[in-house]
Amino acid sequence: MPAETHxxxxxxxxxxxxxxxxxxxxxxLEIEASTINEGDSFQDDLDADSLALIELVxxxxxxxxxxxxxxxxxxxxxxxxxxxxxxxDYVLARLD
Amino acid sequence: MADLTxxxxxxxxxxxxxxxxxxxxxxxGGDHAPGEIVxxxxxxxxxxxxxxxxxxxxxxxxxxxxVPLIEASEAIAMDADPTTSVRRxxxxxxxxxxxxxxxxxxxxxxxxxxxxAAMTASLLRMGRIRGIARPAIASPIASPGGTPTVLLDAGxxxxxxxxxxxxxxxxxxxxxxxxxGVARPRVGLMSIGEESVKGNKLVKDVHKLMSEPGWLDHVDxxxxxxxxxxxxxxxxxxxxxxxGFVGNVALKTLEGALEGMVKALEGIAGGDPxxxxxxxxxxxxxxxxxxxxxxxxxxxxxxxxxHGSSSAWAMTNAIGLAQEMVRSGFVxxxxxxxxxxxxxTTDATEG
Numbered sequence: 302m303p304a305e306t307h308x309x310x311x312x313x314x315x316x317x318x319x320x321x322x323x324x325x326x327x328x329x330l331e332i333e334a335s336t337i338n339e340g341d342s343f344q345d346d347l348d349a350d351s352l353a354l355i356e357l358v359x360x361x362x363x364x365x366x367x368x369x370x371x372x373x374x375x376x377x378x379x380x381x382x383x384x385x386x387x388x389x390d391y392v393l394a395r396l397d
Numbered sequence: 398m399a400d401l402t403x404x405x406x407x408x409x410x411x412x413x414x415x416x417x418x419x420x421x422x423x424x425x426g427g428d429h430a431p432g433e434i435v436x437x438x439x440x441x442x443x444x445x446x447x448x449x450x451x452x453x454x455x456x457x458x459x460x461x462x463x464v465p466l467i468e469a470s471e472a473i474a475m476d477a478d479p480t481t482s483v484r485r486x487x488x489x490x491x492x493x494x495x496x497x498x499x500x501x502x503x504x505x506x507x508x509x510x511x512x513x514a515a516m517t518a519s520l521l522r523m524g525r526i527r528g529i530a531r532p533a534i535a536s537p538i539a540s541p542g543g544t545p546t547v548l549l550d551a552g553x554x555x556x557x558x559x560x561x562x563x564x565x566x567x568x569x570x571x572x573x574x575x576x577x578g579v580a581r582p583r584v585g586l587m588s589i590g591e592e593s594v595k596g597n598k599l600v601k602d603v604h605k606l607m608s609e610p611g612w613l614d615h616v617d618x619x620x621x622x623x624x625x626x627x628x629x630x631x632x633x634x635x636x637x638x639x640x641g642f643v644g645n646v647a648l649k650t651l652e653g654a655l656e657g658m659v660k661a662l663e664g665i666a667g668g669d670p671x672x673x674x675x676x677x678x679x680x681x682x683x684x685x686x687x688x689x690x691x692x693x694x695x696x697x698x699x700x701x702x703x704h705g706s707s708s709a710w711a712m713t714n715a716i717g718l719a720q721e722m723v724r725s726g727f728v729x730x731x732x733x734x735x736x737x738x739x740x741x742t743t744d745a746t747e748g
Contacts (some may be wrong), residue, residue, distance in 0.1 A: 331527065331528070352520075352531070355480055355484070355517075355521070356520070356521065358484075359484065359521050376480075376481055376484065
């Protein structure tokens with residue numbers, strides 16, 4: 302088997318995933334995307350409540366699902382997503 | 398307007414006549430689904446000429462006459478967890494119904510199913526109106542001698558912050574005006590006394606905000622202070638604002654009290670046909686089913702949440718209400734109110 306077929310490329314880069322999370326959060330929370338940073342806490346910095354997080358994961362599932370069939374964010378994992386970085390890391394790990 | 402040819406010529410004809418997109422009806426939701434739901438939808442379609450699309454399992458729906466169907470393989474149970482169900486049952490009748498509105502195939506969704514799931518599906522699929530923090534359920538309460546009182550939130554948000562209640566007041570005022578034709582609706586804040594010092598922290602904080610001028614200007618309403626539970630059926634107030642926990646308790650208390658009152662009246666009637674007739678008429682006059690259902694305010698579409706025990710007759714009423722709200726332009730007007738309110742906030746911040 303040719304070597305290049307072993308190289309599995311992530312369908313999305315870290316920058317793309319961050320941009321996706323940031324833009325969806327911007328829509329949901331109605332704040333400027335440029336004010337959202339990777340280190341921001343959903344609750345403490347962005348004032349995002351549980352419903353906003355559900356809106357976010359639904360939006361991410363829909364968009365990432367179009368590029369990676371079967372992609373989903375498990376309900377039991379939601380409480381581990383405390384920051385924007387957590388969400389980006391989670392999506393990237395699931396895409397690996 | 399969306400291409401509806403897949404649903405047959407009869408629907409297209411009714412859409413043309415009604416001047417609005419079809420109303421999608423969740424055939425699988427409710428204690429008496431799908432039989433009573435389909436019966437009510439057929440009556441609205443065949444006798445009233447309202448354009449309708451049912452959504453549900455083809456093998457379960459039964460004889461639907463000429464009413465078209467969007468196929469959905471799953472049904473969310475009445476007692477299922479709303480968020481998990483909506484997230485995981487993508488091919489459920491509620492999710493498919495909300496998507497039909499989102500995708501421009503329908504103008505409204507009517508369901509007698511799981512209230513929380515109907516709200517979640519509408520929120521996640523149709524989306525919130527920009528500027529609206531939380532959707533709320535508005536439930537009309539019969540008010541003998543006057544127009545019904547709009548109670549909100551009747552159960553969508555058990556815990557609220559003060560700003561959400563301000564928006565509930567604005568949304569309820571617009572609803573009271575458009576649905577019941579009330580000029581300058583009187584808005585009251587539910588508390589345990591009329592005095593502003595009474596109530597819990599939320600009520601006191603909201604009272605302070607509601608006492609500020611201007612917050613009802615874009616919907617043309619007026620704040621009349623605190624009201625109590627006993628005012629719900631009075632003619633002294635048109636819109637009663639509260640959080641979803643208190644609102645739902647108040648609504649269910651009223652329903653239970655009505656049933657108890659009617660039973661008591663029947664008990665003392667001793668077979669007297671006059672009293673029995675009065676009991677029946679009392680029930681009919683105050684029965685929540687008479688009101689057609691509750692409207693979910695704040696999402697980008699009309700969602701009517703009908704009583705779980707809805708009969709075919711109640712479903713026809715709910716469908717009629719959905720049509721009324723589509724024609725009133727409620728969603729479009731609320732979108733404009735939210736835009737104007739956001740602009741006010743921006744001006745105040747920059748000024």
